[in-house]
Amino acid sequence: MNIIVFGGDGFCGWPTALHLSNVGHDVVIVDNFSRRNIDNELGCESLTPIQPMRTRLSAWKECSRRNIDFIKLDLAVDYYQLIGVLCDVRPDAVIHFAEQRSAPYSMKSSCQKRYTVNNNVNATNNLLSAVVESGLDIHVVHLGTMGVYGYGSAGIKIPEGYLKIKIDSESGEQLENEILYPVKPGSIYHMTKTQDQLMFSFYNTNDGIRVTDLHQGIVWGTQTNETTMDERLINRFDYDGDYGTVLNRFLMQAAMKYPLTVHGTGGQARAFIHIQDTVKCIELALRSPPAHNDRVKIYNQMTEVYKVRDLAKLISEKFDVPVDYITNPRKEAAENELSVDNRLFLSEGLSPITLEHGLLQEVAGIARRYMDRCDISRIPCTSLWVNREQNEGLEPSVS
Amino acid sequence: MNIIVFGGDGFCGWPTALHLSNVGHDVVIVDNFSRRNIDNELGCESLTPIQPMRTRLSAWKECSRRNIDFIKLDLAVDYYQLIGVLCDVRPDAVIHFAEQRSAPYSMKSSCQKRYTVNNNVNATNNLLSAVVESGLDIHVVHLGTMGVYGYGSAGIKIPEGYLKIKIDSESGEQLENEILYPVKPGSIYHMTKTQDQLMFSFYNTNDGIRVTDLHQGIVWGTQTNETTMDERLINRFDYDGDYGTVLNRFLMQAAMKYPLTVHGTGGQARAFIHIQDTVKCIELALRSPPAHNDRVKIYNQMTEVYKVRDLAKLISEKFDVPVDYITNPRKEAAENELSVDNRLFLSEGLSPITLEHGLLQEVAGIARRYMDRCDISRIPCTSLWVNREQNEGLEPSVS
Numbered sequence: 001m002n003i004i005v006f007g008g009d010g011f012c013g014w015p016t017a018l019h020l021s022n023v024g025h026d027v028v029i030v031d032n033f034s035r036r037n038i039d040n041e042l043g044c045e046s047l048t049p050i051q052p053m054r055t056r057l058s059a060w061k062e063c064s065r066r067n068i069d070f071i072k073l074d075l076a077v078d079y080y081q082l083i084g085v086l087c088d089v090r091p092d093a094v095i096h097f098a099e100q101r102s103a104p105y106s107m108k109s110s111c112q113k114r115y116t117v118n119n120n121v122n123a124t125n126n127l128l129s130a131v132v133e134s135g136l137d138i139h140v141v142h143l144g145t146m147g148v149y150g151y152g153s154a155g156i157k158i159p160e161g162y163l164k165i166k167i168d169s170e171s172g173e174q175l176e177n178e179i180l181y182p183v184k185p186g187s188i189y190h191m192t193k194t195q196d197q198l199m200f201s202f203y204n205t206n207d208g209i210r211v212t213d214l215h216q217g218i219v220w221g222t223q224t225n226e227t228t229m230d231e232r233l234i235n236r237f238d239y240d241g242d243y244g245t246v247l248n249r250f251l252m253q254a255a256m257k258y259p260l261t262v263h264g265t266g267g268q269a270r271a272f273i274h275i276q277d278t279v280k281c282i283e284l285a286l287r288s289p290p291a292h293n294d295r296v297k298i299y300n301q302m303t304e305v306y307k308v309r310d311l312a313k314l315i316s317e318k319f320d321v322p323v324d325y326i327t328n329p330r331k332e333a334a335e336n337e338l339s340v341d342n343r344l345f346l347s348e349g350l351s352p353i354t355l356e357h358g359l360l361q362e363v364a365g366i367a368r369r370y371m372d373r374c375d376i377s378r379i380p381c382t383s384l385w386v387n388r389e390q391n392e393g394l395e396p397s398v399s
Numbered sequence: 400m401n402i403i404v405f406g407g408d409g410f411c412g413w414p415t416a417l418h419l420s421n422v423g424h425d426v427v428i429v430d431n432f433s434r435r436n437i438d439n440e441l442g443c444e445s446l447t448p449i450q451p452m453r454t455r456l457s458a459w460k461e462c463s464r465r466n467i468d469f470i471k472l473d474l475a476v477d478y479y480q481l482i483g484v485l486c487d488v489r490p491d492a493v494i495h496f497a498e499q500r501s502a503p504y505s506m507k508s509s510c511q512k513r514y515t516v517n518n519n520v521n522a523t524n525n526l527l528s529a530v531v532e533s534g535l536d537i538h539v540v541h542l543g544t545m546g547v548y549g550y551g552s553a554g555i556k557i558p559e560g561y562l563k564i565k566i567d568s569e570s571g572e573q574l575e576n577e578i579l580y581p582v583k584p585g586s587i588y589h590m591t592k593t594q595d596q597l598m599f600s601f602y603n604t605n606d607g608i609r610v611t612d613l614h615q616g617i618v619w620g621t622q623t624n625e626t627t628m629d630e631r632l633i634n635r636f637d638y639d640g641d642y643g644t645v646l647n648r649f650l651m652q653a654a655m656k657y658p659l660t661v662h663g664t665g666g667q668a669r670a671f672i673h674i675q676d677t678v679k680c681i682e683l684a685l686r687s688p689p690a691h692n693d694r695v696k697i698y699n700q701m702t703e704v705y706k707v708r709d710l711a712k713l714i715s716e717k718f719d720v721p722v723d724y725i726t727n728p729r730k731e732a733a734e735n736e737l738s739v740d741n742r743l744f745l746s747e748g749l750s751p752i753t754l755e756h757g758l759l760q761e762v763a764g765i766a767r768r769y770m771d772r773c774d775i776s777r778i779p780c781t782s783l784w785v786n787r788e789q790n791e792g793l794e795p796s797v798s
Contacts, residue, residue, distance in 0.1 A: 079513060110528045117524045125516045129509045155568040166565040169554035170738060179581040191601045195594040202590045206730055206784060331605055339569060385605060
């Protein structure tokens with residue numbers, strides 16, 4: 001297949017591009033380096049020494065004898081260049097990672113709120129509009145998030161996209177219907193993903209665009225079979241308070257022998273998936289596109305659910321570091337339960353890597369190995385969901 | 400109250416600004432003249448001779464002895480100027496009309512699709528973000544549309560925003576819940592209004608912003624008590640295929656003694672409201688803001704439901720013109736039923752103007768009076784929902 005990976009320089013995009021190239025697809029990466037530019041803005045950098053795109057691609061050619069092309073383009077802005085790229089590459093599928101993906105970053109101030117909405121919504125709309133305009137039959141695969149559901153399932157096993165409901169009609173009769181699972185986004189970032197869903201649904205209904213939307217859990221792990229082939233291929237590892245997910249921050253703290261900082265009670269349940277499983281899932285999603293005239297196909301791309309305090313306990317015990325409970329910067333419930341249906345990927349052959357078995361490798365292979373590059377002061381999350389005054393009234397809880 | 404009307408130069412915004420000024424509020428109009436600029440783009444103009452803003456405002460001062468201020472600002476772009484305006488005016492409420500509001504225009508080509516998404520989503524997000532940043536307690540009133548529901552209610556009386564549902568839980572027990580009524584937007588324009596809903600919900604939940612969202616039907620009529628006070632205050636009347644709603648196009652055709660062009664079978668039901676009732680509803684919505692900590696308050700701002708063929712029949716008989724059935728440019732069901740709950744406004748004192756009684760005035764007072772300004776060639780809708788080839792396969796239906 002000819003495949004374009006939008007956002008192919010990022011944490012998920014880069015290993016996905018390599019994996020798809022490795023299994024035989026012809027891959028083109030499109031990126032505007034926004035993630036590296038935000039590192040500059042925040043004064044952070046990946047713990048792992050990621051290389052410039054040119055170095056990455058020549059290393060890949062050396063290792064695999066395979067070529068990946070690169071095009072610098074801003075998906076939210078460069079629409080006519082995008083049309084040119086689609087007509088030139090004539091992709092069978094495009095993978096859309098080209099969105100600002102940090103919830104804390106999206107809540108930092110009005111500047112980041114506005115950037116996240118503008119970038120994410122326009123990127124998705126440009127892509128869909130360009131696919132229509134190109135007249136090509138392109139399968140659009142998008143990285144969504146489990147977070148659109150607001151991390152609460154209250155007695156429901158979260159289905160893969162669609163929820164069966166019953167409604168009382170005017171005549172009193174009970175009607176059955178199936179709807180997109182109702183959303184409850186917890187940040188501006190998550191909100192943009194709920195807006196994406198509406199665009200996928202519209203372009204699917206109006207223009208027959210085939211779309212697969214992957215509602216992903218929190219991705220952990222750094223390396224995949226491909227990124228370990230050469231150190232120049234190494235993937236990003238973010239541990240800062242904005243882009244570092246809760247697990248990466250714990251791993252870094254464990255490696256540095258600092259107490260693990262749990263926001264609030266740690267009572268919140270989150271869905272997780274290893275980066276190696278992410279790239280496998282995308283390969284599987286490409287193999288089973290929705291049929292023409294099918295609705296948007298939605299997978300829950302996650303493999304395990306953990307409460308944050310249990311995750312802290314696991315790491316605390318394995319690496320002998322204490323746990324610190326601190327005030328939660330987010331506005332969210334202190335405790336929640338989460339139950340997720342992920343039968344689609346399991347039925348298509350996914351065999352998950354578990355946190356229990358993969359953590360040691362992460363701490364030893366990444367966090368300890370590169371700990372001299374760590375700026376410990378960057379680990380705490382400094383973005384607040386509401387202003388300081390209001391925040392003091394909040395229940396402490398967990399991210 | 401201090402009130403800012405965003406989009407106060409437009410078809411709904413202008414009579415709203417005058418009405419609110421007339422009942423004693425201090426009104427500031429903010430607009431970027433995008434509607435007049437789109438007239439230039441399309442080579443159309445209002446049938447009625449609308450005046451430049453400066454003329455409108457001085458005429459209003461002469462008639463009413465009241466002052467309305469005007470600020471030129473692009474809500475989707477000029478964020479820091481917007482913050483300045485909020486801090487300067489310190490409004491108690493803002494009315495948000497500042498969106499591209501034509502469904503056919505939003506489907507014209509990728510250029511108009513992208514403009515509509517970019518303008519509407521960023522305008523709403525900028526407004527909400529600025530209200531948060533200002534720290535002021537501002538009631539946000541937004542003009543939404545009944546069209547978010549896709550014009551089908553299939554046995555359900557469409558409630559005012561929220562739908563009670565039942566879901567089977569994991570344990571088999573039936574759970575009750577209340578959700579935003581599921582959306583089914585029929586155009587890019589309508590899609591942006593569904594995205595707006597998600598932003599209102601998020602900023603309401605996260606930041607406690609008080610929001611009233613008015614899900615409006617198709618507005619008909621041209622004049623209000625205020626716009627008739629002086630001809631220089633006259634409101635827009637759009638009759639072209641993009642901005643002219645179905646009723647205005649019929650009225651124009653009736654005045655010109657041309658056959659009424661019904662798209663498809665005319666079997667689609669639509670909700671309607673007179674512009675005089677629109678401005679009354681906004682006044683009522685301002686009087687009853689949601690309480691602090693309330694969810695978004697949603698009204699169905701409509702007064703009557705008609706099938707398009709019945710509307711054509713009404714006008715055809717009243718004005719003795721024939722009806723022509725032509726292919727529908729939209730992708731939509733040929734027939735639908737529509738039942739809408741609008742008890743909120745009725746209970747707050749709205750006494751609707753009906754189509755049956757108000758139509759004659761429109762044809763005589765507006766369409767016939769200004770018919771020498773009409774370009775009959777602009778009446779047909781030339782925007783297609785899908786490209787020509789695909790369109791030929793569609794069921795003819797109605798707009």
